[in-house]
Amino acid sequence: MTIDKPAVITVEHLTVSYHARPALLDVSVGIEPDQLVGVIGPNGAGKSTFIKAILGFIKPDIGSVEINGKSAQKAKGEVAYVPQRGAVDWDFPITVREVALMGRYQQIPWYTNPSRVDREAAAEALEMVRMQDFGDRQIGELSGGQQQRVFMARALAQGSDILLLDEPFAGVDAATERAILDVLERAKKSGKTLVVVHHDLSTAAEYFDKLILIKQRMYAYGTPQVVLNEELLSKVYEGKLRIFSDIIKGGEK
Amino acid sequence: MYELFIAPLSEVYFQKALIGGTIVAIVAGVVGCLVVLRRMAFLGDALSHAMIAGVAGGYLVMKLLFGAEAHAPGMLLGSLLAAIATVALISFVSRISRVKEDTAIGIMYTGIFALGVVAVSIFRHYIHIDLMHFIMGDILGVADTDLWVSALVAAFVLTILILFFRHFQLATFDPVMAASIGLPVLLIDYVLTTCVSLVVVSAVSMVGVILVVGLLITPAATAYLLSDRLDRMMMLSALFGVTSVIGGLYLCVWLDSAGGGAIMLFCTLQFLVVLAVAPKYGLLARWMRLRKLVPQQVVEDILTTILRYEKDTPLEVIRQYVQSGKGIRKALEYMGDEGFIEQTSTGYLLTDKGLAEANKVLRAHRLWEAYLETIGTPKEELHPTAHHLEHISDGNTVEYLDERLGSPSQDPHGKVIP
Numbered sequence: 146m147t148i149d150k151p152a153v154i155t156v157e158h159l160t161v162s163y164h165a166r167p168a169l170l171d172v173s174v175g176i177e178p179d180q181l182v183g184v185i186g187p188n189g190a191g192k193s194t195f196i197k198a199i200l201g202f203i204k205p206d207i208g209s210v211e212i213n214g215k216s217a218q219k220a221k222g223e224v225a226y227v228p229q230r231g232a233v234d235w236d237f238p239i240t241v242r243e244v245a246l247m248g249r250y251q252q253i254p255w256y257t258n259p260s261r262v263d264r265e266a267a268a269e270a271l272e273m274v275r276m277q278d279f280g281d282r283q284i285g286e287l288s289g290g291q292q293q294r295v296f297m298a299r300a301l302a303q304g305s306d307i308l309l310l311d312e313p314f315a316g317v318d319a320a321t322e323r324a325i326l327d328v329l330e331r332a333k334k335s336g337k338t339l340v341v342v343h344h345d346l347s348t349a350a351e352y353f354d355k356l357i358l359i360k361q362r363m364y365a366y367g368t369p370q371v372v373l374n375e376e377l378l379s380k381v382y383e384g385k386l387r388i389f390s391d392i393i394k395g396g397e398k
Numbered sequence: 399m400y401e402l403f404i405a406p407l408s409e410v411y412f413q414k415a416l417i418g419g420t421i422v423a424i425v426a427g428v429v430g431c432l433v434v435l436r437r438m439a440f441l442g443d444a445l446s447h448a449m450i451a452g453v454a455g456g457y458l459v460m461k462l463l464f465g466a467e468a469h470a471p472g473m474l475l476g477s478l479l480a481a482i483a484t485v486a487l488i489s490f491v492s493r494i495s496r497v498k499e500d501t502a503i504g505i506m507y508t509g510i511f512a513l514g515v516v517a518v519s520i521f522r523h524y525i526h527i528d529l530m531h532f533i534m535g536d537i538l539g540v541a542d543t544d545l546w547v548s549a550l551v552a553a554f555v556l557t558i559l560i561l562f563f564r565h566f567q568l569a570t571f572d573p574v575m576a577a578s579i580g581l582p583v584l585l586i587d588y589v590l591t592t593c594v595s596l597v598v599v600s601a602v603s604m605v606g607v608i609l610v611v612g613l614l615i616t617p618a619a620t621a622y623l624l625s626d627r628l629d630r631m632m633m634l635s636a637l638f639g640v641t642s643v644i645g646g647l648y649l650c651v652w653l654d655s656a657g658g659g660a661i662m663l664f665c666t667l668q669f670l671v672v673l674a675v676a677p678k679y680g681l682l683a684r685w686m687r688l689r690k691l692v693p694q695q696v697v698e699d700i701l702t703t704i705l706r707y708e709k710d711t712p713l714e715v716i717r718q719y720v721q722s723g724k725g726i727r728k729a730l731e732y733m734g735d736e737g738f739i740e741q742t743s744t745g746y747l748l749t750d751k752g753l754a755e756a757n758k759v760l761r762a763h764r765l766w767e768a769y770l771e772t773i774g775t776p777k778e779e780l781h782p783t784a785h786h787l788e789h790i791s792d793g794n795t796v797e798y799l800d801e802r803l804g805s806p807s808q809d810p811h812g813k814v815i816p
Contacts, residue, residue: 200578221580237571238631251579283626
């Protein structure tokens with residue numbers, strides 16, 4: 146296990162509120178490197194606030210988020226973000242290669258064009274997600290899984306060690322889900338830390354090394370066996386989820 | 399020929415209109431791409447309408463404070479301020495009340511436009527602004543100062559857009575990612591809005607309040623139908639803007655019509671033509687694609703017909719069994735391209751791929767027949783009903799039928815289930 150390595154994302158006593166209502170309350174967690182971490186919780190649990198905090202978009206009421214030992218606001222670009230499928234305009238006039246190249250934009254000074262190194266890095270990232278043959282396609286022409294992989298490539302081209310994915314498995318079929326998972330696992334093997342917001346409890350145990358269970362408060366962080374127990378889940382999901390047994394079995398295997 | 403094309407070119411008013419229109423069209427086309435992609439089209443409208451209040455204000459202030467008559471920079475500054483005030487009011491109202499943004503835009507731009515109209519008519523003894531000129535524009539009466547203003551605006555806006563192209567592209571496409579790598583997304587929004595305001599202000603004197611939004615979005619939308627890359631879309635959009643100005647100006651001279659109107663008419667016709675014939679996103683292309691589409695049902699029927707015939711199947715036999723009139727030839731062509739069938743001198747044969755596919759359909763058919771029998775369907779209806787149902791042949795359905803029937807090896811007619 147990787148317990149001994151120092152955490153790459155350190156969240157301490159994070160409290161964020163909107164109109165005096167806490168979206169996150171006293172959340173503390175240290176995420177160690179080289180893992181596939183799932184963030185689970187019911188709707189409105191503050192998962193997207195958690196993402197925004199890690200990306201450094203919000204100023205917490207109290208508490209801090211540190212990325213590689215720097216505050217999240219200062220660590221811009223050290224977390225590569227993969228948006229939800231629904232958040233993207235698929236009719237945008239942009240090709241697969243250009244999307245991958247966007248991962249390099251932070252490194253390119255505003256007064257020059259992307260260099261050969263940048264283009265090669267983007268091409269390499271596309272190869273890693275096996276999308277190199279689609280470089281000239283407009284992104285709307287791809288299937289859901291291919292689109293997700295292109296955005297993975299963009300995140301990889303960024304060269305960040307931490308990747309943050311917002312519901313990559315939403316609205317894709319089972320085969321596509323496997324293909325995406327395959328990319329995630331390869332990214333992990335190459336030394337990336339992946340934080341993935343995930344909706345489907347039934348696959349959570351199978352996919353992730355560690356799970357974070359949040360609903361405003363932090364309920365658990367640990368291996369699926371630890372997190373997916375009936376007591377915790379029924380507390381967080383308040384009986385909205387009646388059949389926990391399958392999920393918990395999954396956690397125990 | 400000479401009369402039609404060359405003669406107008408020697409007129410000074412025509413030359414100025416051509417130069418001014420071209421400058422405005424290029425910059426409006428380029429910035430218009432971002433307006434279209436960000437769905438800000440209505441904003442262009444709001445800005446142009448707000449302008450009149452700004453112009454009146456600028457005129458008044460300069461005249462009363464400095465005694466300058468129709469001071470162009472003063473009016474320009476006034477327009478810009480009015481535009482920015484409109485944008486601020488729109489976002490303020492839509493943020494703090496339950497009124498949605500489109501309504502807020504409608505309220506604010508008509509309100510500020512009305513303010514401008516009232517101000518111009520109250521102070522008509524001080525302000526000499528021709529309202530009609532403002533609303534309709536007057537490209538044939540372009541003054542030298544207008545030319546200079548639009549040239550400066552175009553140079554400024556184009557420089558910004560070219561230098562920060564990647565910033566605008568990323569902030570438009572994926573603002574969250576843009577913010578995550580530290581781009582000042584909000585500032586980029588403001589810069590873009592300012593650029594749009596500048597372009598609108600410089601274009602109003604030529605094409606008028608009502609048509610300026612068309613010059614901003616129509617060439618961009620036309621280019622959008624033709625390009626899959628933002629940089630190319632911008633270049634094409636500028637080109638379409640220029641062709642609209644040239645075409646519209648000739649139209650205006652030949653028909654002796656209003657200049658702004660002729661330009662926008664030409665621009666709109668140009669859009670409609672591209673909409674019809676664009677190779678990928680045009681209506682014609684869409685129609686051709688739909689025509690090429692072969693119904694899965696016909697394909698499956700042909701496959702099973704050839705399978706049942708068990709040898710080289712002549713076209714007449716297929717015609718006899720597959721009910722789809724003229725679609726058959728097209729379907730056969732498609733199946734040949736996909737590698738399902740091979741054409742021989744006397745008819746058609748299944749390839750290995752086609753055989754596998756045909757067996758799949760046949761299996762679905764016979765399982766459905768077996769299932770129908772168990773639920774008490776009369777014998778004579780078994781085949782025709784199953785013939786309809788066999789097209790529901792996805793893995794899950796077939797597996798379910800197979801399981802439910804206990805994996806039978808024969809259908810009700812005693813035929814082997816593959």
